[in-house]
Amino acid sequence: MIYLLFIGILILFFVSFFLFQKNILNPSVILCSVFLVSLFFTILNIKNWGITLHLNTTVIILETIIVFILGNSLVYLLPKQYKVFTEEENIEIEIPSFKIILIIDIILLVLLYKYFQEVYKLSLIGGNPGGYKLMLAYARNAKLNFYNVNRIFTYSIYLTKSISYVCFFIFSYINIFKKFNFKNIFLLSPIIIYCGFIILSTGRTDFIYLFVYMLVTFFILYQQKYNFDSRIIKKIIIYGVLTLIIFFVIFSLAGLFTGKTQSKSIYDMISLYAGSSIPALDVYLNSPKFSNNYFGENTLFLVYNILRKFGYDIPNLYAPYESDMIPIKDTYILSTN
Helix, strand or coil: CCCHHHHHHHHHHHHHHCCCCCCCHHHHHHHHHHHHHHHHHHHCCHHHHHHCCCCCHHHHHHHHHHHHHHHHHHHHHCCCCCCCCHHHHHCCCCCCHHHHHHHHHHHHHHHHHHHHHHHHHHHHHHCCCCCCHHHHHHHHHHCCCCCCCHHHHHHHHHHHHHHHHHHHHHHHHHHCCCCCHHHHHHHHEEEEHHHHHHCCCCHHHHHHHHHHHHHHHHHHHHHHHHCHHHHHHHHHHHHHHHHHHHHHHHHHHHHHHHHCCCCHHHHHHHHHHHCCCHHHHHHHHHCCCCCCCCCCCCCCCHHHHHHHCCCCCCCCCCCCCCCCCCCCCCEEEEEEE
């Protein structure tokens, strides 16, 4: 059944690719691509994981993608005007000076150091006997028990994230629409600091957000320069595959710092995160369901957090984390994304 699903999604990929004028960044094309990558790793681990996909899971996934493509098609039915971009219409972006970025980096590094201290204190709450080797693993354990760093230091992550995103856009824009200049590489320094924040946050989901933002931003600007010419698709696919490989390596190495890749090889970790979602969906759809005490407690937990601040007697609710148990000495720490 899993091979049937792969073939079905592959057909939908080509249908959406040609239906939407060979736009490789069309949402439907991206959706099919993500499912194909996930299924690729799932197929590689069929024997290791003992996977047996049920018919209802296959039908639900295919129906969902078809409905998504139909919704996407409505946009193309609406009246619209196509605009051809010219070099004269490009926006002139002023490049921040090296001194300004240096000052920003110094401020962000100070915030990163303070955040590091807060995470270490958090790890002590989570059971860290001392030292930095397993600091992030114990800090993650504390977070799963609803402890967290001071909110002020949480805002420092948002600040660093926003600065990193803006700097990457500026860097991409000036290097795509103007001549590449290696001197502008200093614009990427806030992103390096932001990666430090992501690692200290004990999670890796923000790496995915950062990767997707950088990839989509660069490719959209690149396509805009060539007026979305289909002849540059090959370059985009090649660059996209290379970037995906680099991302998987960075994502796995980040797991070494947070204690999530201790007992698994890099290949096993990549397979787990990239290919386990569909088998997990199959298990969920074909297993007994636990009754929820609160409506949407695994999706509306942020809403319930706000209601709790207004005095409502609502327990702390978990987000739907994927998890496995990592042995550390005589205890087990719940490791999540």
